[in-house]
Amino acid sequence: MRYIRATVSGVAAILIASVSMAQEPEIDAFTGFKKTGDWELVRANCIACHSTKLITQQRGTAAQWLAMIRWMQAKQNLWQFEPQIEDKIVAYLAENYPPQDDRRRAAIPADLMPPNPFAPETHPVPE
Ligand code: HEC
Structure with a gap:
């Protein structure tokens, strides 16, 4: 009886483990990316x-990831992608690293902030 109970709970544990593995993709050891x-x-x-x-x-979001890619292409020598490749990269990023509510606090209202010494009015950006 004890043996059967152990076997049943063992099978249940394997089932639970495989269900949760199906939900959470494996992490690549070298890059840390979700392998999916x-x-x-x-x-x-x-x-x-x-x-x-x-x-x-x-x-x-997809739009935010694409904006980061465009910024790297404009400023950091990131190469151009074939549109189909770019769509897949952006889709992967937006699906696996989407916005999360708990990651940033809301912005503080300007009237609760001290004056910003680096604001453009006090430090005009050279043309
Ligand atoms: C040609 C070089 C290059 C490649 C390739 C590259 N990046 Fe970047 N990326 C940069 C540089 C430079 C920065 C700025 C690094 C820093 O702030 O220290 C950066 C910054 C970032 C940031 C931080 C942006 C932020 O707002 O802080 C993210 C996210 C990012 N890259 C994602 C990617 C993704 C996704 C890819 C592939 C599509 C990629 N990078 C490929 C050069 C590159």
Whole structure:
């Protein structure tokens, strides 16, 4: 009886483990990326210049991820992507690293802030 109970709970544990594995993708040991979908495209294109933690700690919608890519292309020599490749990279990022409510506090209203010494009025940006 004891043996049967142990076997039943063992089988249950394996079932629970495999169900939860199906929900949470495995993490790649080298990059830290979730190994799901088109993660290998992200590995191929996003690890040359900076730590992958810069990516895995970031969150965003597809539009926000695309804006980061456009900024890197404009300012940081990130190469251009074929549109189909770019769509897959952005979809992977937005699906696996989406916005989360608990990650940032709301902005403080301007009237509760001290004056900003670096504001453009006091430090005009050179043309
Ligand atoms: C050609 C070099 C290069 C490649 C390749 C590259 N990046 Fe970047 N990225 C940068 C630089 C430079 C920064 C600024 C680093 C810093 O702030 O220290 C940056 C910053 C970032 C940030 C932080 C943005 C922020 O607001 O703080 C994220 C997220 C990011 N990259 C994601 C990606 C993703 C996703 C890819 C693949 C599509 C990628 N990077 C590929 C150069 C690159």
